[in-house]
Amino acid sequence: MELAGKHILLIISGGIAAYKSLDLIRRLRERGASVRPILSQAAQEFITPLAVGALSASHVYTDLFSREDEQDVGHIRLARECDLVLVAPATADLMAKMAHGLANDLPSAVLLATDKPVLVAPAMNPKMWEAAPTRRNTETLRQDGIHFIGPMQGEMAESGEAGTGRMAEPLEIFAAAIQLLAPQGQPLAGKRIVVTSGPTHEPIDPVRYIANRSSGKQGHAIASALAKLGAEVTLVSGPVTIPDPKGVSTVHVETAEEMKAAVLSQLPCDAAVMVAAVADWRVAGAADQKIKKQPGEAPAPLQLTENPDILKTVGHHAERPRFVVGFAAETQNVEANGRRKLEAKGADIIVANDVSPATGIMGGDRNRVKLISADGIAEWPDMTKEEVAERLACLIAEKLASSG
Template identity: 70%
Template sequence: MPVSQSPSETSPDSLSGTRVLLIISGGIAAYKSLDLIRRLRERGARVRPVMTAGAQAFVTPLAVGALAADKVFTELFSREDEQDVGHIRLARDCDLVLVAPATANIMAKMAQGLTDDLASTILLATDRPVLLAPAMNPKMWSHPATRRNRETLAGDGIGFVGPGRGEMAESGERGEGRMAEPLEIVAAVEARLFAFKPIGPLSGRRAIVTSGPTHEPIDPVRYIANRSSGRQGHAIAAALARLGAEVTLVSGPVTLADPKGVTVVRVQTAVEMRDAVLAALPADIAVMVAAVADWRVADVAGGKIKKAPGEDPPPLRLTENPDILKTVGHHAQRPRLVVGFAAETDDTVDNGRSKLARKGADFIVANDVSAASGVAGGVMGGTRNRVTVIGRDSEDSWPELDKDAVAERLAGLIASRLD
């Protein structure tokens, strides 16, 4: 079942935010997995590698791990990794499982449901889309047993890319069985991922997420803004989509790639953001993450305000922006679950709890964005966060995590609360 998408259709950041579990099985084509990892990562994918014993005879875990910038998993009965049922975690903590190369042996195991190593156990335990890049001798590929296994796997919904025709590793051998080239596989990953509609605990639910800063114009050149990067909001939108939600992301001006599987509405100002959020109602979930400017300039200058030598700067008369979280929390079409974020520089939990009641939210995610927070790189504009999730009768302080991990954890909390 080769895919029709051509390698030229892939583009930088085309896989931004996606998580690929790459299983490398034991064939000479395993050397291509090194370039495949590089190609996936340069398009923004996180690649977590699993290697069979046979694969380690062709390429080393050291090389694979260096290119993936992640741990290489090799053992089913690893004392360290199986403390938390690691094979199940690996099977689920991804957006797609890619087997490249996929040997005749691993295809046979999959077709029969056999599990005698980490790779085959993951493949039986996963509920994510699976894509195979077969690679084997032409006679093995055309053997009736392999043909039966291919048909079984295709009937089970497994995707294939390749194999192609050409010279084999064995001298004088030629035919169908060459593993697809890395860029072909990348194109197939994209096609497989974005044709796949996740079925998860939030399937059938609609969510609205706001993200990033707002820019409030002073004149055609200048504006009032803040240091929000949008990383946390975008990560939450992606995490909700991975759980099956239909997500509308209302984003202020950011430099991030759009999360896959999410409808993005781009705005500049707080008023535009409020209007876009209200237009997206009704919804089941609202997560208001954006760092919305509290004030805007009352009279925006039509032309650039000029400096005049010896004169004081012109006064800026400010007016209050709409409170989007409060508007949603008290709206006639209020979502079942409303989550707000509170970026504070002092009395973080007390201020967050005050906002919870005042704004009509179910949860406030409070974080300390001051220089004294101790979060590596700072919260606003950084990649890590430390939050306290405040409910009407609960308070849960999370450890410092990267923003993707905060998003996954919050999405899980939302799903459990709706259930």
């Protein structure tokens, strides 16, 4: 179990998302961690110490001035006798206290006194998250070395409210905790993963080709993030202009047929992440010489044939990896097309995004994705492609851990 012997101090502050902390406790304990919970006064308006204590099998701490708990300076002991301090949910109020060094209740006193890593999962109304004071506090906390997971985008508890502010799901928080607590931060040590990236070039003649638009930035970032978590990564890259990521074995290909052969040569492996924008079609018979334009004559029609579907091949292969991730770059009906692709390709998750020209995602440095799986749809906020890669790598680590 990944967290065997690890001691986590879980601080639950007052927000409707506090109910998710109950599932988080269960998942942490299933993976071997012991959980010692602290409930703020406001948190007790949403969940009870009785429920938290039952799930954690631990005493629940609530009061900085408890005669019983503080007779041996309990808040200092709590702050030090753990491997990780996890704040989920973290309200705007508690984040403000953290940023300004306040310590007028048990959660804030413990956070000020700890010398352990701190992971924060914010949860609040979108307007509160976007407010200038919250943004300043968040930046201060990041500079202080506080780790963040979320918040996510979606519907709020309040009727008619939507935006960025939802607490990350327990599985995502769990994956981030594994990354922080695993030895040298490498929960994927010993795992073999293949990643595809970039476009493919399907020759028409020695000069011209058919291709999809892709810079390879997202796929290369994912390969790098997986390697940083300890995985042995093989990156199968189509023609791109960016450098090969460090710590990754890169295989350079041009066509879809070459990419398919390179991917299948890596099976069996633990996971496959199919990011490449593979051209759907190729010319049935590419010309050996440049096709010359004849004055006044229309070009000869190109006879096209379908390229191999690499994701579908891997998703239904006899040596299918334990976890298969596909990507869906769409310009309309993103969710519907992503769901169809999930069912048809045999993937565990489809990472779908809108790549319409107005989004600037193709060739850009940022991305906004939706993760489509049998469990539903999780929408991630706008992030850099490196941040998307890091979060996806953590999710893959958790999925591989949970699948044994």
